[in-house]
Amino acid sequence: MVLGHDARGLGAxxxxxxxxxxxxxxxxxxxxxxxDAAYDLDAECYVWTDAASGAERRLWLLNRLDSATSxxxxxxxDGKLAADVKAQFQRKAVAKTYVALVFGTPRGPREFWxxxxxxxxxxxxxxxxVAGGHIPAESxxxxxxxxxxxxxxALLELKPHTGRTHQLRVQCAKxxxxxxxxxxxxxxxxxxxFAKQARTKRxxxxxxxxxxxxxxAGRDWQFAARAELxxxxxxxxx
Numbered sequence: 525m526v527l528g529h530d531a532r533g534l535g536a537x538x539x540x541x542x543x544x545x546x547x548x549x550x551x552x553x554x555x556x557x558x559x560d561a562a563y564d565l566d567a568e569c570y571v572w573t574d575a576a577s578g579a580e581r582r583l584w585l586l587n588r589l590d591s592a593t594s595x596x597x598x599x600x601x602d603g604k605l606a607a608d609v610k611a612q613f614q615r616k617a618v619a620k621t622y623v624a625l626v627f628g629t630p631r632g633p634r635e636f637w638x639x640x641x642x643x644x645x646x647x648x649x650x651x652x653x654v655a656g657g658h659i660p661a662e663s664x665x666x667x668x669x670x671x672x673x674x675x676x677x678a679l680l681e682l683k684p685h686t687g688r689t690h691q692l693r694v695q696c697a698k699x700x701x702x703x704x705x706x707x708x709x710x711x712x713x714x715x716x717x718f719a720k721q722a723r724t725k726r727x728x729x730x731x732x733x734x735x736x737x738x739x740x741a742g743r744d745w746q747f748a749a750r751a752e753l754x755x756x757x758x759x760x761x762x
Contacts, residue, residue: 527749532740533601534609536749538594541726545588545597546570558597559583569606586610587618587734590690592705595622595731595751609738613687619735622682622692623668625728625757626701627714629678635665637695641688651708652690654698661688663695671761675714677704679761681732692729704728704760724756 529535539545539558546563547553554560561572561583569584584606586598600606612618642657643650662685669679678701682692693709696702702710704718705727719725735748 527596527751530745530747532745533605534736534738534745534747535599535601536734536747536751537597537599538751539589539597539731541592541594541754544591546585556591567603569603587613589731590727590729592707592727593729593731594726594754596620596734596749597731598734598736598747598749605738605740608740609736612736612738616685617737620684620731621733622684623730623732623753623757624680624682624692624696625704625760626678626680626696627675627704627711627718628701629670629672629676630665630667630680630699630701633667637661637663637665637699639695639698641691641694643689650689652688652694654694659688661686661691661695663692669761675717677761679757718760722756722760724760726756728757728760730754730757 525538527536527538537558544553544557547557559570561570563570569582572581574581584600584603586600586606586609589595589597600609639654639661640657641652641654641659641661643652643659664683666681667678668681671677684691693703693706697709705715705725730753732753733750737744737746
């Protein structure tokens with residue numbers, strides 16, 4: 525689903541939960557990917573042939589989401605523009621807002637989280653932890669709603685200030701606020717009970733909005749995209 529685009533060629537797509545941002549290997553996972561097209565891993569772009577003109581088309585991915593996470597993904601139809609906007613990610617000039625449903629309730633309505641993460645890759649799988657870490661990770665947390673009961677739940681707005689692997693998932697888990705449906709860092713028993721009662725099984729983490737400031741053709745531009753919260757988030761709090 526296209527969320528929007530501007531005249532320079534910057535756009536945004538809404539990625540559903542369970543869909544890959546791109547195929548992991550050439551010729552594989554295409555049916556599970558965001559677009560039904562070939563993907564150039566080196567150039568980080570989708571490639572296809574225009575049916576009408578026969579011309580080659582490319583669409584560059586500017587960010588990625590875990591397959592289990594839904595929400596906003598930025599794209600660009602121009603390679604130079606893609607490089608310029610990616611540079612904004614490096615300069616921390618991109619603002620991202622996520623929403624997560626977690627087991628438990630934070631101590632305060634607003635918190636600022638600072639942690640040191642360790643990131644390891646084994647067998648092609650990347651995992652993060654707070655054990656012996658040295659990579660800084662910072663996020664803002666705000667409680668949007670809370671449902672108290674036999675199993676308290678809270679809907680959190682999360683704004684990462686750094687972009688570490690699995691950052692929000694690890695930071696939530698460290699504070700005994702595991703994200704519902706997290707099969708890596710979450711509470712497996714609570715996940716099973718929730719899935720049985722709610723009759724839905726997904727990671728309840730959603731990239732709600734992304735804003736970026738960038739410079740193009742000698743001018744400053746701003747682009748924002750929002751992917752509305754999936755209905756299962758609200759349904760879980762009823």
